[in-house]
Amino acid sequence: MTVSGSGDPVDRAAIEALCQAMCGVVTGDLSLRLHTDSADLSVQKLALMANFMLETAQRAVERSRTYAAALDNVQRVARLEAWRLTRPEGEIVPIGQVCGLPECDGEALRGIGWFLDRVGGGQRERVERLFDGPGGTAEWPGNTAGTWFRTEVSASSGDDEGGGHLVITQDISERHRAAEEIRYLAEHDPLTGLANRRRLIACLDAALDPARIETQKFAVHVIDIDRFKTVNDLYGHTTGDRVLIELAACLRGEVREHDMIARSGGDEFVVVQNGISTELDASRLAERLIGAVGERLATSEAAAVSTTVSIGIALAPDDGATAEALLSHADMALGQVKSASRNGFAFFNTEINDAQLARRRMEADLRGACGRDEISVQYQPQLDIVSGRIVGFEALARWRRNNRDISPAVFIPIAEETGSIIEIGSFVLREACREAAGWRAPLRVAVNISVIQIKHGQLPALVE
Amino acid sequence: MLGIIPHTIDEYLKRRVDAQTRAAVLLRAGFQDGKQFRLDTEYGDAECCALVAAIADVTGGATETVFDEIADFFLDWAEQTFPGFFAVAPDTRRFLMMQPEIHNSLACGLRSSGQRKVAEKFRAVELPDGIRMHYRSSNRLAYFYCALARNLAARRGEIAEISFIEGDTASSAAIIEIRLKPEPALARA
Numbered sequence: 016m017t018v019s020g021s022g023d024p025v026d027r028a029a030i031e032a033l034c035q036a037m038c039g040v041v042t043g044d045l046s047l048r049l050h051t052d053s054a055d056l057s058v059q060k061l062a063l064m065a066n067f068m069l070e071t072a073q074r075a076v077e078r079s080r081t082y083a084a085a086l087d088n089v090q091r092v093a094r095l096e097a098w099r100l101t102r103p104e105g106e107i108v109p110i111g112q113v114c115g116l117p118e119c120d121g122e123a124l125r126g127i128g129w130f131l132d133r134v135g136g137g138q139r140e141r142v143e144r145l146f147d148g149p150g151g152t153a154e155w156p157g158n159t160a161g162t163w164f165r166t167e168v169s170a171s172s173g174d175d176e177g178g179g180h181l182v183i184t185q186d187i188s189e190r191h192r193a194a195e196e197i198r199y200l201a202e203h204d205p206l207t208g209l210a211n212r213r214r215l216i217a218c219l220d221a222a223l224d225p226a227r228i229e230t231q232k233f234a235v236h237v238i239d240i241d242r243f244k245t246v247n248d249l250y251g252h253t254t255g256d257r258v259l260i261e262l263a264a265c266l267r268g269e270v271r272e273h274d275m276i277a278r279s280g281g282d283e284f285v286v287v288q289n290g291i292s293t294e295l296d297a298s299r300l301a302e303r304l305i306g307a308v309g310e311r312l313a314t315s316e317a318a319a320v321s322t323t324v325s326i327g328i329a330l331a332p333d334d335g336a337t338a339e340a341l342l343s344h345a346d347m348a349l350g351q352v353k354s355a356s357r358n359g360f361a362f363f364n365t366e367i368n369d370a371q372l373a374r375r376r377m378e379a380d381l382r383g384a385c386g387r388d389e390i391s392v393q394y395q396p397q398l399d400i401v402s403g404r405i406v407g408f409e410a411l412a413r414w415r416r417n418n419r420d421i422s423p424a425v426f427i428p429i430a431e432e433t434g435s436i437i438e439i440g441s442f443v444l445r446e447a448c449r450e451a452a453g454w455r456a457p458l459r460v461a462v463n464i465s466v467i468q469i470k471h472g473q474l475p476a477l478v479e
Numbered sequence: 480m481l482g483i484i485p486h487t488i489d490e491y492l493k494r495r496v497d498a499q500t501r502a503a504v505l506l507r508a509g510f511q512d513g514k515q516f517r518l519d520t521e522y523g524d525a526e527c528c529a530l531v532a533a534i535a536d537v538t539g540g541a542t543e544t545v546f547d548e549i550a551d552f553f554l555d556w557a558e559q560t561f562p563g564f565f566a567v568a569p570d571t572r573r574f575l576m577m578q579p580e581i582h583n584s585l586a587c588g589l590r591s592s593g594q595r596k597v598a599e600k601f602r603a604v605e606l607p608d609g610i611r612m613h614y615r616s617s618n619r620l621a622y623f624y625c626a627l628a629r630n631l632a633a634r635r636g637e638i639a640e641i642s643f644i645e646g647d648t649a650s651s652a653a654i655i656e657i658r659l660k661p662e663p664a665l666a667r668a
Contacts, residue, residue, distance in 0.1 A: 066589060067585050069588060
């Protein structure tokens with residue numbers, strides 16, 4: 016026991032013993048604990064605080080190990096790996112257990128050059144530039160097909176860990192595949208695998224680009240299966256779907272690689288025939304398609320009902336400056352074929368356009384014609400030939416449009432196609448009954464009923 | 480229990496009562512006269528409680544009063560003996576947040592590696608104006624903890640408003656909220 020400067024006795028031997036024991040920490044064993052038998056309170060306090068420090072350090076190490084294990088798990092699940100690139104030494108310091116590229120042969124990172132060698136798709140320079148400045152992010156394809164990575168580089172300033180870059184690379188192959196899949200599904204018809212209407216419009220817009228269209232003329236063939244509704248009605252939609260798949264396969268076999276085929280909806284397909292010189296090129300393809308489809312569908316389950324297609328053709332840029340205009344004009348030409356003979360093709364021309372426009376105006380005018388008092392009912396007498404007496408009247412609808420009488424032979428079929436016949440038929444029936452109720456003689460009144468009215472199902476209630 | 484608690488209780492006895500009364504307290508608590516409590520040793524929780532109960536019995540005071548006095552004495556001693564702990568946490572809230580770590584590391588530091596894992600008595604959650612303490616101990620010394628917190632706050636010009644969210648001062652498991660606010664200037668003057 017010696018005496019300190021303050022006059023208190025100091026157990027120097029005990030302090031020396033503690034110091035000796037502390038040397039054991041050099042092995043890195045933080046579980047070491049110091050013990051003393053000294054009665055000296057300062058020595059006891061020294062032992063207490065030394066053990067407190069050992070415990071605090073041991074806890075920090077244990078926490079660090081726990082976090083490191085958690086980090087390894089996070090890296091494994093998230094498929095990401097991290098490392099520091101020290102500057103100016105250019106040394107690689109791994110963060111976590113493995114330091115290479117996630118899901119890349121399990122090879123350890125051997126240096127920045129090794130890392131950059133694995134950047135594919137001509138992106139090496141772009142990724143390399145991330146290490147020049149404050150950092151950034153780049154997504155790049157690996158050298159193995161289908162692999163994609165995302166690398167984030169952030170510069171670390173010269174703190175305790177020194178200057179350099181923190182580099183985190185994540186395997187995003189799955190996400191990339193999913194994005195590709197989503198994009199594919201958004202642009203393709205799931206039944207036939209052909210491009211859908213959305214992709215068709217985008218391709219047409221691109222082809223109509225002024226810089227391109229000057230040198231590249233093209234034809235838009237809108238193809239429709241004849242009597243396809245009957246196929247569905249008779250054989251069911253499964254057979255209908257098989258016919259559509261057959262047709263798609265047939266079209267694929269007939270067009271060139273740089274032409275485009277799309278299913279634009281229902282049983283309507285579109286072929287964009289690129290790089291045509293004259294109308295004749297489009298005619299030849301249309302003829303070939305009609306022939307090939309005819310052969311192919313002749314062996315299908317629905318051959319008894321439908322083996323042919325009709326095609327309407329619009330030529331770009333003459334027949335339209337927009338995708339919608341081209342498709343609409345090709346559709347008009349298709350309508351022309353359908354209303355004529357089917358199993359053929361027709362080009363769009365201005366006459367078709369005029370006729371179609373006139374018809375569409377008439378369709379529009381027919382809606383609400385009753386409300387505008389443009390529809391009237393005229394009565395044609397019915398005679399008993401034997402007695403020569405009038406036995407009744409037939410009620411007949413008449414349409415006066417813009418001070419002109421429109422023939423029932425013209426407007427009734429349109430009214431039936433557009434559904435306006437329901438309104439017109441009801442009006443005529445009510446008018447005829449009201450008129451007949453005022454007749455003194457016991458006469459009959461006959462009213463013509465459209466099949467559309469009967470299908471509509473409200474006729475009995477109307478009559479009552 | 481950390482040796483520093485029975486050590487300071489003994490120091491308290493040495494300063495506040497005569498040798499005969501101290502001997503009577505130690506005897507009643509089950510210790511021999513002349514017992515020296517070491518700083519670097521763990522003692523049984525029951526021994527500490529017995530010591531406090533014996534003081535109350537021998538001096539005729541309430542246990543709570545004894546704890547209040549020991550808390551004041553303990554903080555005097557601790558601020559002199561371990562000033563570093565108080566220097567790094569200048570306000571009560573920060574010290575109370577740090578206290579579980581100090582307690583656990585001191586307690587575990589006394590144990591060999593095989594016995595290190597102890598149930599943590601204290602877990603502090605930070606509140607905007609104080610802390611929420613999750614206390615678990617078979618000693619049921621929540622009252623002592625509150626007395627220490629109140630006394631520490633007073634030393635730093637703060638008022639500790641203490642409420643029990645779960646349990647009470649005698650519970651083996653309690654959740655205690657300690658809200659701190661500055662002491663009015665008048666009171667401090």
